[in-house]
Amino acid sequence: MPHSSTKDEPSAANKTPPTLSHLWNLVFLGLLLTFGQLSWGQKGMDIPEYDGKDRVHDLNAKNYKSVMKKYDVMVVYYHEHVGSSKVAQKQFQIEELALELAAQVLEDLDDEDISIGLLDEKTDKAVAKKLGLVEADSIYIFIEDEVIEYDGELAADTLVEFLYDVIEDPVEIIDNVRELKGFHNIEEDIKLVGFFKSQKSEHYQEYEDAAEEFHPHIKFFATFSPKVAKSLDLKLNEVDFYEPFMDEPVVIPGKPYSEKELVAFIEDNDRPTLRKMQPHNMYEIWEDALDGEHIIAFAEEGDPDGFEFLEIVKEVAEDNTDNPNLSIVWIDPDDFPLLVPYWEKTFDIDLSSPQIGVVEVDDADSIWFDMDNDDDMPTVDELEDWLEDVLENKIDPDEDEDDDDDDDDDDDDDDDDDDDDDDDDDDDDDDDDDDDDDDDDDDDDDDDDDDDDDDDDDDDDDDDDDDDDDDDDDDDDD
Incomplete structure (x- = not known):
């Protein structure tokens, strides 16, 4: 969870994987062409x-x-140098x-x-260094002695709403039942x-200092009313920590707390079991x-099936709120x-x-x-079993991809086997043909030999007949 100070690390927007963040940025730049009318119109804002x-x-x-001295709050967009690229120029114009x-x-x-200012990464690098700006294509908000990094989409409506939160007090006071109801609705x-004795309490001062570290990303509330504190089951100088979508809080141990102790507890618990991605915190x-x-759950809250799921x-x-490895x-x-459309195609x-x-x-x-049946949502037990397999790496996108590769290899092997079988069949056919040819040759040779023998026998018979005739002639002469 980002604090209200400059950090020596890239912004979340820039650390977002290029495959997804680049596409997201392009899509939202298209939204900017509507000048916020789409998003604001849905919320009834003019x-x-x-x-x-x-x-x-x-x-x-x-x-x-x-320039920065003139304003209570200065928003600085530290952008990459545009250069001569027409695409980059168009993007920057938007x-x-x-x-x-x-x-x-x-x-x-x-x-x-x-007010808002632009700072060029190439031409104003020295200024950026003096201001402590680390990564280009990031928005930094300067208010009093704090620097807050904005990790949402670059859209007019989202940025303005975030700035409204920035200028609010870091701690909101709950004085009555109506305000308590508003607290529960968040x-x-x-x-x-x-729950503290008064705003002058040293314990409240420590609490307020801790709130400034996380403002406006985390909501801090306080009450000085014993009646409100009783409704919240809070003891004096005690602080409760609520995860998103959880009815029951966690009591922060070790009251009264120092600012350092509060900050440490929040940092150890700032990844909720269930959290909602919103335009102002998406990166x-x-x-x-x-x-x-x-682990991502897509569900339209305004849709009956989405609400049920x-x-x-x-x-x-x-x-499973006590499981530190589960975050949805x-x-x-x-x-x-x-x-x-991008999510549907990609996933x-x-x-x-x-x-x-x-x-x-x-x-x-x-x-x-x-989801076997669109009409039937999974039960809590079925979903818990599936999530358990995910956490135990029995279900893993990487392994699923490897399985696909193995299937491809199996197909290749099958093709190779088919080729080998075809080759073997061809060889067998060739051998059979050769054998048939040899047999034919042998038969021809045998026939030739038989013919020769018959010819010889005929010749011998003719010779014998001739000899007999000669002998008869001699006898007649005698």
């Missing part, structure tokens, strides 16, 4: 059309300090238009002055809640894979409509119905749970 005014700053060594639209929307905020994110989640693999997955996750990523296809699945499978992060090899 997003304006771009008015053509330039608001995004071109930062460089001469102006970056003065990205810049998305940022211009976001800047236009942010201009109307009353409480915070937020189920897709990791959240923490603590962060995809990069955070166990042994290079993700999701409830089964949630129950499995809740039953839920993707609602409705959140990524332009990626659905060879039909996303009109729920699916769950194992996917290799680097090359997208996958193997999927066999």
